[in-house]
Amino acid sequence: MFAGFMVHAWVVATMVAVVAGVVGFFTVLRGSAFVAHAVPQAGFAGAAGASLIGISTFAGLGTFAVVSALAIGMLGKRGRHDAVTALALVFMLGLGALFLSWSEEYASAIYALLFGEVLGVSTNQVLATAVLGVVCISAVVILYRPLLLSSVMPEAAEARGVRSHRMEMYFLVVVALVTTMSVPVVGALLMFSLMVGAPGAARSFTDKPLGALGLSVGISVAIVWIAIAASYETDWPVGFFVGVLGAVFFVTGRGWAAWRRSGAGRVERARQPATGPMRFTTATGMNTEPT
C-alpha cells in the first residue's frame, strides 16, 4: 500500500487535505460553502474544455476557477451572493455538460475530474500541488486576522479600515487556487466534502478559532488517509469513502456538541449562585443595583 506509485498518492492527497482543511475553515466561517461547490464545477468545465482543444487541463481548470471566483465576487458585491453563485454553478455545469458531449473518448479523464484520480498522480502534479498549496497556506496565514474579523463582524472590520469586499475577493481567489490543486486529485464533486465536511465537524469539537482550524486540518487528513487505504483494500472508488467520511465526521461532531451542551447546561446551572448581582456607581451618583 505504500510502495511505488502509491507514494505520490499519499503525498499529494495529504497536501490537498491540509490546504482544504485550512481554507475550508474560513469557507464555513464565512458561510461560503456554496461558493466552494460552484468554483470546482467551473474548474471542471474549464478542464473539460481544455482537454477538448488539446491544451493542459490544469491550465483550463485554473483559469476557469479563478475567473468564476472573481465573477462571483464582482457580481455579488452588494452583500450576499448566493443567487450569483447559483447562477455561476448552473452556467458552468451546463458548459461542462456541453464539453463532455463533444468529447466522448475522454470519458474516463472526465470521470477522474469529477471524482478524483488520487491513485494516478504524476511527479509533475506533485510539484504543482505543492507550489499552489504553499501559496494558499501563506495567503491564509497573512490574511488570518482581518479575514476572521471581517467574517465575524464586517461592520466593525470596516470601521478598523478592513475593506470587507477586498477581503472577500482575496478569499475567493484562494478558493480558486485550492480548487485548482485539489480537483485533479479528489475531483470537483468531492473537494466540497473536504472543504466543508472537515471544518464543519471541527467547530463542533472546539470553541477556539485556532483550535478549530487545526482540528479541521486533522479531520481532513484523516478522511483522505482512511479513504485511500479503504479504497486500496476494497477497490471501491476513493471518492465514495471521502464523501461518506466527510458526512460521518460532521454528524459525529454534531452529536458530540449536543451531548456536551446537555452536560454544560448542568454545569451552568450549578455555577449561577456564585455570580452575585453587579453594582455600578457612576459619577452622577446614580447607583444602579439590579434586583
Place this chain on the structure above:
Amino acid sequence: MTSPDRFDARPEVLRLEGVSLWLSGREILHDVGFSLRAGELTGLIGSNGAGKTTIFRVILGLETPSSGRVLFAGHPRPHRNRLIGYVPQSIGLDPDVPLRARDLVALGIDGDRFGIPLPSRGRRRLVDDMLEAVDAQAFADTRVGKLSGGELQRSLIAHALISQPRLLLLDEPLASLDIRSEQEVVGLLARIAREQQIAVLISAHEMNPLLPVMDRVVYVASGRAASGSTEEVVREDVLSALYGHHVDVLHLQDRILVVAGKDEGHHLELEREQHALPPRGLG
C-alpha cells in the same frame, strides 16, 4: 444637572460641522453639527431611519460628507483609526462560530493587522484585564453565539475598548436588552466614560434608559439634528422645529415622553389640548 461651563473644560474629542450627506439622490443628513468631549456620555436619539447609523458611518469615515467637516481633536479624521472604538448595531452571529468571548476581545487589539498573532502572556493579561473591566470573566470562555444579549454587548464593548480609543461609538447597544441588562450596560458605559476619560456616543430610539447618565443629547429626526443638554434639547419648541411639526414633550416622574407621531391614535387627545396653549416660537 450640569452647567455648560463644565463641558467646555473638557477637551473636545470630535466635532461635526454642518455635515450633509447625499446617498442615491436623497439627502440623508442635513447640516448636522455637534461635538463630543472626553469623559462625556452623549445620547444620539432618534427613531428608525432618522440617520443614527449614518452619522456613525460618517464619523468612522465610511461615508464622506457631501458638505461639512468631521474634526477629530481639531484635525481632519485620520484614514485608519484605532482611536475610535465601534460597536455595530445588532451583529448577526452564527451560533456555531468557533469564537469565544475572549477571542472576540482579542480581535479588538489588532484585528486589522496581517498574520496570526502569537499567543503571549502580555496579550492574555491585556484581554483578561479588559474582560474584568466589563465584568465578563464568568463567560470569557463561552462561545459568542451562546452569550445572552447583555453578555454579548459587554463582550463587544470590551472588543471596542481594548485598543484604548479616545472615542467609543455604540449603535443601539440597548436594543433587545431587558431592563436589568440595560441598566448594567448603561452603568458600565457611564463608568468607562468617567474613569477612562473617553467620549462615549450611544445611539438609541428611547432616551429614558440613558437619562440618569447622559451629559448631552443629540436628537436626530429625518437627517436633522439638535444638540445640547437634555434641558436645552428635549423641549417642545426645539423638537417641533426639528420635526417640522408640533411635538409634545411630557414629563412623567423621572421619564420623558416625546410624542412626535402625527398620525398616532393617542396623539389626537393631546392635540386638542394643544390649542389651549399659547403659540411657541420655533427655534
